[in-house]
Amino acid sequence: MAQKFKVALVTGATAGFGHAIALRLVREGYRVIATGRRQERLEALAGQVEAGRILPFRLDMTDLSAIRALPQSLPQDWQAVDVLVNNAGLALGLEKAWQTTPQDWETMIATNVTGLVEITRALLPGMVARNAGHVVSLGSTAGTYPYPGANVYGATKAFVDQFMRNLRSDLLGRQVRATTIAPGLCGGSEFSQVRLGDQGKADAVYKGTAPLLPDDIAETVAWVLGLPAHVNINHVEMMPTCQASAGLAVDRT
């Protein structure tokens, strides 16, 4: 089994996109290292597939020593990670910039930016040495289109997009690919519950809409990974049909 399947590491696999991506990549023929803070969710995920196809691996994206210890802290036959899916991330609050808390900003930056670059830095040398690999990161339409209350969250996602584009530059001449997937409104995950801290408010975000779903994101990840090795998708922006950019705002007071 060990050598038969390529290895993918998916961060934030305890819920939402990451959970769907992990299951999809098993179907695509990968062994998947599923990470997140909630160990019981990781165990339950592994229990959904054939033994040995998902390795539950508890990892807090704000724990820089644990991230830097990768991949040596993985079991030996899981250390050659072919695909990294940088999915773990969060938004906290929708307050205006002067009303938010510095702690919320720090948490978003620590998780969406610092954790993401650190795990990429930890796993890239192996990919470059093997001259094979693919890093897929979750950006967001919030990284391109500003909206009130997106302040630091949107900025973290803009960072992700530019970081991935710069990786492409560094990786020129290597068989290691880099892709950002930037979704818009997506339901079926814990994103809005985490952001707003209230299930009722979270449900209201999706009321009357047909949002993207985690399986749509997983499908897109499978697509970019499955393309021939000479094809690198740099950036995928995706929205549900019910969403479009809303234009510029004007204050007429």
Ligand code: NDP
């Ligand atoms: P969920 O809240 O459903 O899932 C987030 C995942 O990130 C969980 O598995 C959570 O695991 C993990 N996570 C959060 N903080 C940490 C941490 N400190 N250490 C380790 N893992 C962490 O959200 P989604 O699935 O919707 O979002 C996934 C990604 O997609 C995020 O980066 C998000 O910004 C992005 N995105 C989401 C959109 C949406 O509308 N839903 C649209 C565009 C982008 P645990 O709590 O167990 O640690």
Ligand code: 8X3
């Ligand atoms: C999540 C999409 O529009 O809530 O990144 O910022 S949005």
